[in-house]
Amino acid sequence: MSRRHLYVIGTSGLAREMAQLASQVGAWDLVGFVSDGSQPIGTAVGSVRLVTTDELLVLEDPDADVLLGIGRPVARLAAGRRLAAASRLRFPNLVHPSAILDRGSVELGHGNVVTAGCVLTVDIVAGDFNLLNWQTTVGHDVRLGAGNVINPSVNLSGGVVVGDAVLIGTGAQVLEGRTVADRATVGAGAVVTRDVAAGTTVVGVPAREVATDG
Ligand SMILES: CC(C)(COP(=O)(O)OP(=O)(O)OC[C@H]1O[C@@H](n2cnc3c(N)ncnc32)[C@H](O)[C@@H]1OP(=O)(O)O)[C@@H](O)C(=O)NCCC(=O)NCCS
Incomplete structure (x- = not known):
């Protein structure tokens, strides 16, 4: 074939x-x-x-x-x-064979990429065109919008909500239940302890706003 x-x-x-x-x-x-x-x-x-x-x-x-x-x-x-x-072009979900995810309860839209070593636990919903880079973990009940780029070794705790077109820098941690809104940027290594507003950039531990696109 x-x-x-x-x-x-x-x-x-x-x-x-x-x-x-x-x-x-x-x-x-x-x-x-x-x-x-x-x-x-x-x-x-x-x-x-x-x-x-x-x-x-x-x-x-x-x-x-x-x-x-x-x-x-x-x-x-x-x-x-x-x-x-x-167009009629197709955007398959690409999941590396070494990624661990509960296929029964993880919903992926289309065009998502789950790279090597990622772990997605249970009851997770992701929209379209998200990139989960190497060794990212995504906890229970996380909601991802569309077009997000999650760089290597990020940890999204249970119940985190990520909007659309968000960048989360390598090694960042988002604590349980927090929201990172549309077009926000979380700097590498940041620990997000409070919700991040749309279009803002946060860095550091705990993460603090350093810029906004508005
Ligand atoms: C947050 C980020 C987007 C800011 O980028 P930028 O707008 O180009 O910012 P700059 O590099 O000009 O830095 C601006 C200031 O923020 C500081 N800063 C930048 N990134 C930081 C971070 N992650 N944590 C703490 N401080 C940071 C810089 O030291 C600088 O401080 P100063 O003004 O006191 O000198 C970027 O630094 C970042 O962390 N990107 C993620 C990168 C990543 O994940 N790479 C992996 C690819 S696979």
């Missing part, structure tokens, strides 16, 4: 990591990377090449599978929503 075509959107280091992950899961033929138009088709990205732009992809291989290799949450969410609305 022929395997489905897979394209990775983006050209960054994260995009190459997504290609590596897809090869470890092993269910696809990786055709190549999709350019935003700033680099010519044919440019090497690691050992694979830029093969098309997203405008061409929807015409050339309209039923292909797509993985988002975009690490900035607002851009990730916008690209996912735009392509999903305007």
Whole structure:
């Protein structure tokens, strides 16, 4: 049986990591990377090449599978929503075989990536296009919106709510029941002891607001 075509959107280091992950899961033929138009088709990205732009992809291989290799949450969410609305491209959930999750009670939308060593316990709901990076843990009853980028070794305790397009930096901890609202940024190593308002950046232990996008 022929395997489905897979394209990775983006050209960054994260995009190459997504290609590596897809090869470890092993269910696809990786055709190549999709350019935003700033680099010519044919440019090497690691050992694979830029093969098309997203405008061409929807015409050339309209039923292909797509993985988002975009690490900035607002851009990730916008690209996912735009392509999903305007094409037949498919956004599978990619779960590394070493991730531990209760498939009976963890609900994933589409386009989510769960990398090696992640642990998701029970009764968790995630929307679309989230990235859970290496060795992140997600506790019971967590709610994740869409387009969130959770960097390596983050711990989300039970009942945490994460909005949309949130970045949580590597090694951060979010204590039980706290909310991190849309477009917020939690700095690497922070411990979130209070709710984080939309569009704000918090850092430190305990996490304190240092910036806002409003
Ligand atoms: C919080 C963060 C987004 C801020 O980025 P930024 O806006 O570019 O901020 P800057 O690097 O200019 O730093 C601004 C100030 O905040 C401090 N700061 C930055 N990140 C911090 C952190 N995580 N914890 C504590 N202080 C931090 C800096 O020391 C600097 O302080 P100063 O003004 O007293 O010198 C970023 O530092 C961060 O933590 N990103 C997550 C990175 C990550 O997860 N990487 C893994 C990728 S896989």
